Amino acid sequence: MHNAILPGILRINDEMVALRRQLHAHPELGFEEFNTRRLVMEKLQGWGYQLTEGIGGTGVVATLQCGRGPTIGLRADMDALPIQEETGLPWASQIDGKMHACGHDGHTAILLAAACELARSRRFAGTLHLIFQPAEEGHGGSGAKRMLDDGLFRRFPCDAIFALHNMPGIPLGKLGFRAGAFMASTDTITILIHGTGGHGAMPQRAVDPVVVAASLVLALQTIVSRNVPPLETAVLTVGAILAGEAANVIPASAELRLTVRALNPAVRELLHQRIHQLAEQHAAGFGARAEVQFQHGYPVLVNDDVITQQAMLLASEWLGAGNVIADLAPLTGSEDFAYWLEQVPGCYFIVGNGDGDGGCMVHNPGYDFNDEALPLAASFWVRLVEHWLGPATTA
């Protein structure tokens, strides 16, 4: 066991690992984390936290004030995924078709372990909000967004916010950071092309939406290659084309479904503008009409430069620079903590989950959160709070 782990965390480690496995065996999907919420609240209540529930459905905010000082918010996500578990572990999911395949059971247990120690030691001056969030996976909508809509930061203002995520493949005992844009925005776009249907033998009497769609798929590829600056990241994938049925019938309409991703809000905006423009005008060039529908997903996750630097320095001093990855490559995955970082500065960082047996990535039916990552991550939460809020004042 790493010697940086706090003795207070070490003392409760077995209990927290047992809790993590209990959560793992009983996974709940987004906005249905009733059992998880009950377990979380029971623990926090016992340690003297002031609890507020009903924020973002099954969300819970636990507050602990200790003297006067700034306010910090730490977030753990609680939801599982609609995946059939295949680990065969003794604590494997007991619920068919549901699984903690992203390690949110671990994140919840980590934050609870830190909560226990922080309530005991109280070596900080300020206010601590522990935010237990539902539905990070977007199953039924974004839990982070729903908590915001319910006035999260109006009711619980924070000076800085933090969240962590485990990452298989990053060695156990290591923490990873990246200042600035770290995870991609993700939007779904539907383009409906309205033509004029007709007989397949008489195309001159129709406006063929299939030809428009085919041409538009290729034209859309020029947005990334010709409009996005070469050193920026962008993805535009046409994942579905739906049109027609019979070989001798020209259908009246066609539909394209796209996913677009970016690591810069300006590029995200550019993608939207160009897709809109190109679809409408390209279709018009054929005498058809395009209708573009945007379904906004999670925004770009942008870590605050200064706060990320501070957290990284703290981790380096504490764990040694060799255990800190200072410049993780950005990820094209997305994360709804990004909504909060648009309003409050903060840092989302990575905790090594190790390679394990088989070394499964998250969202894989063979994945499991690595319990050995728990005490280190919980200790870092405690250190971060003490560092960020400063030492307790003896009044």
Ligand SMILES: [Zn+2]
């Ligand atoms: Zn996930």
Ligand SMILES: [Zn+2]
């Ligand atoms: Zn996750």
